[in-house]
Each structure stands twice: as structure tokens, then as C-alpha cells.
Amino acid sequence: MSFFTSAKRFLLCSIIAYLILKGLFLSGFLTEYIQQIILFSFIAILTSLGLNVIYGYTGQFSLGHAGFYGIGAYTAAYLGAVFKVESIFSFLPILFLGGAAAGIVGYAVGVPILRLRDDFLAIATLGFGILVRVLLDNSDRAIEILGGSRGFIGIPKIVNLEIAFFTMVFLILVTRNLIFSRYGLFWQCIKDDELAATAFGINTARMKLMAFTYGCFLAGVGGALYAYLYSFLHPSNFDFLRSIDFLIIVIVGGMGSITGTIYAGLLWVTVIEGLRIGLPAQALEFRWVLIPIFLIMVMMWKPFGLLARRESKFLGLGKGE
Amino acid sequence: MKALEVSGLKKSFGGVQAVDGLAFSVEEYETLGIIGPNGAGKTTLFNLITGLYRPDAGEVLFFGRRLDHVPAHRLAHLGITRTFQNLRLFNGLTVSQNLTAPILGMHGYGLSSAVFRRRRYFKQERSAEEKAHVLLEFFQLADKGSLGANNLSYGEQRKLELARALSTNPRLLLIDEPGAGMNPREIRDLLATLRQVKEHFRLTIVLIEHQMGLVMNLSDRVLVMDFGEKIAEGTPAEVRKDRKVIEAYLGDELKTC
Ligand SMILES: Nc1ncnc2c1ncn2[C@@H]1O[C@H](COP(=O)(O)OP(=O)(O)OP(=O)(O)O)[C@@H](O)[C@H]1O
Numbered sequence: 080m081s082f083f084t085s086a087k088r089f090l091l092c093s094i095i096a097y098l099i100l101k102g103l104f105l106s107g108f109l110t111e112y113i114q115q116i117i118l119f120s121f122i123a124i125l126t127s128l129g130l131n132v133i134y135g136y137t138g139q140f141s142l143g144h145a146g147f148y149g150i151g152a153y154t155a156a157y158l159g160a161v162f163k164v165e166s167i168f169s170f171l172p173i174l175f176l177g178g179a180a181a182g183i184v185g186y187a188v189g190v191p192i193l194r195l196r197d198d199f200l201a202i203a204t205l206g207f208g209i210l211v212r213v214l215l216d217n218s219d220r221a222i223e224i225l226g227g228s229r230g231f232i233g234i235p236k237i238v239n240l241e242i243a244f245f246t247m248v249f250l251i252l253v254t255r256n257l258i259f260s261r262y263g264l265f266w267q268c269i270k271d272d273e274l275a276a277t278a279f280g281i282n283t284a285r286m287k288l289m290a291f292t293y294g295c296f297l298a299g300v301g302g303a304l305y306a307y308l309y310s311f312l313h314p315s316n317f318d319f320l321r322s323i324d325f326l327i328i329v330i331v332g333g334m335g336s337i338t339g340t341i342y343a344g345l346l347w348v349t350v351i352e353g354l355r356i357g358l359p360a361q362a363l364e365f366r367w368v369l370i371p372i373f374l375i376m377v378m379m380w381k382p383f384g385l386l387a388r389r390e391s392k393f394l395g396l397g398k399g400e
Numbered sequence: 401m402k403a404l405e406v407s408g409l410k411k412s413f414g415g416v417q418a419v420d421g422l423a424f425s426v427e428e429y430e431t432l433g434i435i436g437p438n439g440a441g442k443t444t445l446f447n448l449i450t451g452l453y454r455p456d457a458g459e460v461l462f463f464g465r466r467l468d469h470v471p472a473h474r475l476a477h478l479g480i481t482r483t484f485q486n487l488r489l490f491n492g493l494t495v496s497q498n499l500t501a502p503i504l505g506m507h508g509y510g511l512s513s514a515v516f517r518r519r520r521y522f523k524q525e526r527s528a529e530e531k532a533h534v535l536l537e538f539f540q541l542a543d544k545g546s547l548g549a550n551n552l553s554y555g556e557q558r559k560l561e562l563a564r565a566l567s568t569n570p571r572l573l574l575i576d577e578p579g580a581g582m583n584p585r586e587i588r589d590l591l592a593t594l595r596q597v598k599e600h601f602r603l604t605i606v607l608i609e610h611q612m613g614l615v616m617n618l619s620d621r622v623l624v625m626d627f628g629e630k631i632a633e634g635t636p637a638e639v640r641k642d643r644k645v646i647e648a649y650l651g652d653e654l655k656t657c
């Protein structure tokens with residue numbers, strides 16, 4: 080019970096946000112396209128939060144996060160096709176299994192690579208991300224319905240406002256509870272000084288693996304939501320550039336801040352999609368001039384991100400009682 | 401009973417024989433001072449005892465138990481902690497969290513207690529905070545508990561380093577140059593603090609220090625190292641008179657204490 084009672088403020092904010100969104104969605108004021116973008120921003124937040132656990136809190140620099148996101152998406156889509164999942168009720172286990180698949184792969188990959196030092200870890204995770212992309216591109220050779228470079232088609236559109244929003248809220252709470260527990264404390268110790276953490280009784284290998292596995296799990300859930308929101312998957316949605324998107328959200332929001340990731344996720348999706356909608360078609364490529372300028376300005380204004388290692392009181396994502 | 405027994409300990413780095421066949425022991429509740437010139441191998445000795453380096457030869461016994469194959473992160477659980485010569489605090493954490501992290505490493509709660517915020521989570525968190533508070537009071541840092549550790553002054557960071565090493569109730573405390581970089585006033589303060597630590601916590605202590613005043617005042621026995629070897633050992637008075645020690649190391653520094 081104290082899972083909920085220790086987060087009254089956050090739950091209250093969430094319910095209000097949900098009611099406002101629900102009203103907007105029902106009003107017919109938002110096009111289908113905009114609604115989809117809003118739901119996608121929740122997916123981006125959830126997936127980036129996973130990367131924040133790995134990188135922002137624990138200090139393990141990963142450039143392959145989109146690979147785990149892709150594993151979640153394809154696993155969920157594949158299982159859904161095999162088990163003919165079409166209702167919300169049967170979708171929930173699929174959602175969890177998408178996350179679990181990414182978590183298990185994260186664990187298996189993490190065992191050898193998390194021993195590596197920062198820069199080598201970056202290369203190893205980058206390699207992993209590329210490997211996933213290549214495997215997805217050729218996936219139809221092994222399993223026809225995965226679609227390879229043609230993409231995975233015909234996934235039922237099950238994800239709606241309720242599923243996307245409350246999955247995000249629930250997992251944000253789980254993450255908050257982990258971060259403000261001894262585990263989150265150990266993760267931050269490891270980030271600050273791994274050797275001192277060892278000397279004070281923290282099994283650093285195990286804790287790094289735990290953070291990595293959990294972060295990948297969140298990415299996998301994000302991927303599974305993505306699959307059943309867009310009903311079409313293509314390997315290019317899960318490549319290196321997508322990993323960079325998540326990294327930008329973590330860094331802009333602030334390393335080691337849940338609130339920061341939430342704000343930055345909303346901001347990032349708004350900017351990217353807003354420019355896509357706002358700019359005339361011939362000037363669309365101009366985005367890639369505006370976006371870097373925007374990023375440079377944000378980083379000059381807040382070099383450590385919006386909320387580095389802090390949580391806003393407003394959202395009530397602190398330790399709580 | 402011997403708290404620590406080191407024999408035939410060796411470690412080299414490339415061509416440098418940092419520790420070269422060292423042997424000594426420390427009785428329970430005793431304070432052993434270790435002195436020796438820069439590069440004598442003192443810190444390397446601590447790193448060998450605490451499992452950060454693996455010895456090339458020799459063994460370390462802690463209350464009769466071999467430490468060779470104990471992973472480094474188990475040592476705090478067995479009752480060995482240390483301070484670092486160059487401060488290694490958890491700078492992104494608060495002063496208080498620098499203590500609660502090791503405390504919660506000893507007496508924890510499971511994953512489900514954390515995720516579902518079961519009663520055990522609150523109970524253990526509260527008791528860790530209380531314990532940290534008591535320690536901070538002992539070191540006159542109680543009002544700074546919620547500051548970032550890197551916002552403390554240098555002398556206060558040294559104290560926090562010591563408090564952290566005591567937070568897990570160790571039986572053996574290894575202190576590496578607590579007075580490094582301190583001025584004479586801070587050194588006097590440190591001496592008083594270390595005296596209190598000795599009185600208050602019943603501990604076995606090994607203390608590395610260049611400040612003669614500190615070592616000679618606090619130690620029951622002193623061991624002198626040079627080039628990775630033991631060149632003398634005895635009570636502070638005996639070591640002061642040892643001709644080899646005077647030649648190798650102490651020189652006129654002796655006159656000052
Ligand atoms: N990790 C390492 N790699 C290579 N050489 C090392 C390493 N650690 C220590 N050494 C070398 O071993 C020797 C002993 O170093 P150590 O740090 O143990 O000396 P120390 O007695 O603590 O000196 P100080 O009083 O300056 O702290 C030195 O020559 C040092 O350069």
C-alpha cells in the first residue's frame with residue numbers, strides 16, 4: 080500500500096494530467112497524429128529513464144540503448160503475432176515480456192562488457208547497437224514475419240492514452256523507489272568512485288549489472304509500447320541515431336534526475352515534432368540546423384542539464400515518506 | 401589475539417618492488433603506526449590488505465582467517481575498513497549519504513522491500529540515518545548532513561572520510577595519512593579527534609602518517625618501512641633511538657617531537 084501512499088503528490092499530479100489529456104483527446108481538438116506524438120513522448124520518457132538509470136545514476140556510458148528498445152519492440156510484436164494478441168488484457172503480459180526480453184539480453188551482454196572502462200564500454204555498447212540493427216535488417220531470413228528491411232507490418236494498434244500513460248506512471252514510481260533506496264544509493268556511489276564503493280562493501284559488479292538490466296528492461300517496455308502504438312516497425316527506428324535521441328534527453332534533463340528526464344522528454348519530442356509540423360515542407364531539412372543550435376543554447380544555459388541530481392518538489396518525485 | 405598477521409608479503413609493479421617480503425602483526429586493540437619515506441610502499445600495503453591489489457607472494461591473516469580469496473567488497477563486511485590518502489568521498493552524495501550508503505550495505509533490505517516500500521524499508525532507512533547522525537555528531541558535522549560532500553572544507557572532508565570508515569563498525573581500521581595537506585592547527589585538531597576515536601570505539605588501528613607528532617603520540621608500536629621492507633619496529637621510544645631509522649629517514653625531524 081505504501082507504494083501508493085508514499086507518492087501521493089506524484090499520483091495527484093498524474094491523475095490531473097491524465098484528466099486534462101483525456102479531455103483534450105475526447106474534445107476532437109487534437110488530430111490523431113498529435114495524439115500519437117503525445118503518446119510517443121511517454122515512450123521516449125520511459126526509455127530515456129532507463130538510460131538515466133544506467134548512465135546518469137550509475138555512470139555506465141551506453142551508446143546502444145536503442146538496441147534494447149528494438150529488442151523489446153520486436154519481441155512484443157512477434158509474441159503478439161504468435162499468440163494472436165488483440166485485446167488490452169492479453170497485451171499486458173506481452174508488454175512485460177518485451178521488457179523482460181530486453182532485460183535478459185541486457186544482463187547477458189552486461190556480464191562481459193560492464194567490466195570495461197568508460198571509453199571501451201561506449202565502443203562495446205555502440206557495437207551492440209549496430210549488431211542489433213544488422214540482425215533486424217536480416218531478420219526475415221530466419222523468421223519471415225519479422226520482415227527484415229521491409230519492416231514488421233500488421234501489428235494491432237492497442238496502445239491508447241490509458242496504457243501509455245499509466246504504464247509510464249507506474250514505472251516512474253518503481254524507478255523512484257529504486258533510486259531512493261539502498262540500490263540507488265549504491266549506484267550513485269559507483270558513479271562517484273567505484274573503488275571506494277568496493278572498499279565500503281558494495282558489490283560493484285553486481286550493482287552495475289542490476290542497473291544495466293533494469294535500464295534495458297525499461298527500454299524494452301518502451302519498445303513494446305512503440306510497436307503497438309505505431310503498428311509498424313522498421314529497423315531504422317532502432318538505430319544509433321535513436322540511441323543518441325535518448326542520450327540527449329538524459330543529458331538535457333540532467334544526469335541522475337527523474338524529473339529532469341520527464342521534462343526533457345516532453346521538451347525534446349515537442350521540439351522535434353513541432354519543427355516537423357511548423358516548418359514548410361521544402362525547409363524540413365532546416366531542422367538539423369535549428370536542433371543543434373537549440374541544444375547548444377540549452378547546454379549553455381544549464382551546463383548540467385535542467386535538474387542534475389535533483390528532483391522538483393512540484394512533481395513530488397523525491398524520497399517521500 | 402592477533403587481529404592482523406602479515407607474512408612474506410610481496411608486490412611489484414613492473415620493475416618497482418613496492419612491497420618486498422614484509423612481515424608483521426598487530427594485536428587486537430593495538431595501534432600500529434607505519435612510517436617511511438615517500439614511495440616506501442605503505443599505501444601499497446593497505447591496498448594489498450584490502451584486496452585492491454593481489455599480492456605476488458605472502459599472506460594476510462585477519463583474526464586467523466586468510467584474506468587471499470576474499471573479494472574486495474567482502475572486507476567491509478568482515479570488519480576491515482580504511483581511509484584513503486587522497487580523499488575518495490562520494491562527492492555527488494550528501495554528507496549524510498556518505499555514511500548511510502555503507503551502513504545500508506551492511507544491514508540492508510531486499511529488492512521487494514525497496515520497490516514496494518514495505519515496512520522494512522522505512523525501518524532500515526531510519527536506523528541508518530540515525531546511526532549516521534550519531535557519527536556526524538561525534539565528528540562535529542551534524543549540522544552539515546544535508547550538504548554535498550564536496551561542499552565541506554578540506555579538514556571536514558578528512559573527518560568525513562574517517563567517519564565513513566567507522567560507519568560499518570569495523571574491527572580493524574586502516575588510516576592512510578590523515579594529516580596529509582593539513583596545517584599545524586588542523587593537525588592538532590586531528591590528533592584530538594583520533595584520540596577520541598581510540599577511546600570511543602574499541603578498535604585495532606593501523607595508521608600511516610608522515611607527521612611524527614601524530615604517529616609517536618597515537619601508536620603503541622611503530623613500524624618503519626623503506627623500499628618495501630621493514631627496517632625497524634618497536635615502541636615509539638625505541639624507534640626514535642634506532643640508528644638505521646635515523647639514517648634512512650628521520651634525521652632532524654626527530655628533534656621536533
Ligand atoms: N598502481 C601502481 N602502479 C605502478 N606503480 C605503483 C602503483 N602503486 C604504487 N606504485 C609504486 O610503488 C611504490 C610504492 O608506492 P606507495 O604508494 O605504496 O608508497 P607510499 O609509501 O604510500 O608513499 P607516500 O608516502 O608518498 O604515500 C612507488 O614507487 C609507486 O610508484
Ligand SMILES: [Mg+2]
Pocket residue numbers: 442443444485
Ligand atoms: Mg601512500
